[in-house]
Amino acid sequence: MKVNSIGKGLKSSPVRHESPLLSISPFGKDFRAVLIFPGTYSIASSSLAFHQIFRLIGQHPDWSCERAVVEPSMPTRSIELNRSLGEFDLIAFTVPFESGYLQVIEALLSSSVPVYARERGPGDPIVLMGGIAAAANPDVMAPFVDLFLLGEAEASLPAALEKIAQLLRGGCPRSTVLEECVNLPGAYVPSIQGDQPPTISFARTQDMDAFPPCSGWLSPETEFDNTFLFEISRGCPCGCRFCMIRLSQKPLRAVSVDRIMELVGQPPPAGSGSEWRDGTSADRAGRGSGCLPPPI
Numbered sequence: 344m345k346v347n348s349i350g351k352g353l354k355s356s357p358v359r360h361e362s363p364l365l366s367i368s369p370f371g372k373d374f375r376a377v378l379i380f381p382g383t384y385s386i387a388s389s390s391l392a393f394h395q396i397f398r399l400i401g402q403h404p405d406w407s408c409e410r411a412v413v414e415p416s417m418p419t420r421s422i423e424l425n426r427s428l429g430e431f432d433l434i435a436f437t438v439p440f441e442s443g444y445l446q447v448i449e450a451l452l453s454s455s456v457p458v459y460a461r462e463r464g465p466g467d468p469i470v471l472m473g474g475i476a477a478a479a480n481p482d483v484m485a486p487f488v489d490l491f492l493l494g495e496a497e498a499s500l501p502a503a504l505e506k507i508a509q510l511l512r513g514g515c516p517r518s519t520v521l522e523e524c525v526n527l528p529g530a531y532v533p534s535i536q537g538d539q540p541p542t543i544s545f546a547r548t549q550d551m552d553a554f555p556p557c558s559g560w561l562s563p564e565t566e567f568d569n570t571f572l573f574e575i576s577r578g579c580p581c582g583c584r585f586c587m588i589r590l591s592q593k594p595l596r597a598v599s600v601d602r603i604m605e606l607v608g609q610p611p612p613a614g615s616g617s618e619w620r621d622g623t624s625a626d627r628a629g630r631g632s633g634c635l636p637p638p639i
């Protein structure tokens with residue numbers, strides 16, 4: 344196993360000043376995952392995908408989940424417990440932009456996990472990648488990734504977590520775990536299917552009400568400054584041919600009004616320091632203390 348040196352001697356990520364909205368513990372489950380965003384904490388926390396996937400993994404009965412980000416000149420370690428990547432069973436990257444590929448490699452280089460998939464063996468974590476960039480062109484990262492999930496996480500990740508946990512619990516070797524993942528929705532396993540992926544159907548969720556993506560924590564250190572975010576629709580009715588939204592997130596689907604009101608329909612607790620912002624121009628322009636939804 345290679346130990347890389349990029350992060351040697353540098354400080355680990357500081358604990359962030361954030362208000363959790365999810366009850367997700369890094370302890371008490373059979374298996375341990377870390378979700379990594381290939382960018383800084385500020386950008387990661389501004390991404391609803393990062394919140395949503397943290398929720399999907401951390402609320403799975405078999406998986407504890409911690410988060411990590413890739414800050415310049417710092418080793419990538421978990422935010423919650425400052426663990427190194429090699430301490431996890433699963434390393435999950437969500438990559439929205441192609442520029443994030445470099446940070447994926449940087450994160451692996453700053454850990455004891457071999458960068459190339461072919462160099463990983465028993466005892467190494469499974470490196471998983473999803474996100475629009477991965478769906479657009481997984482070939483580029485195929486040498487570094489054990490398992491891609493192409494498409495929407497809500498439609499692919501729960502089944503993958505279930506299958507991997509079941510196989511690990513049964514004592515299956517890493518190679519068998521990956522072989523068994525080939526038939527999962529949206530899965531692509533380069534070590535088995537080759538560097539040129541076969542035609543793989545994107546996994547897509549049909550029921551936007553089941554897992555409506557919304558903030559899992561509030562933080563002043565994001566682009567949206569302590570604001571609760573949620574996704575009211577996915578996809579786009581326009582057909583711009585250059586656009587990945589058009590290609591990967593069709594058809595257009597919406598969260599129901601009732602579900603939206605469940606998420607945001609209650610005022611924040613008195614004395615919480617939070618307040619409603621109703622989307623007026625002043626709110627949109629300003630950086631207030633944000634609105635606080637009920638726990639989800």
Ligand code: SF4
Pocket residue numbers: 579580581582583586587588589
């Ligand atoms: S660029 Fe994409 S998201 Fe924007 S209008 Fe065109 S298809 Fe829709």
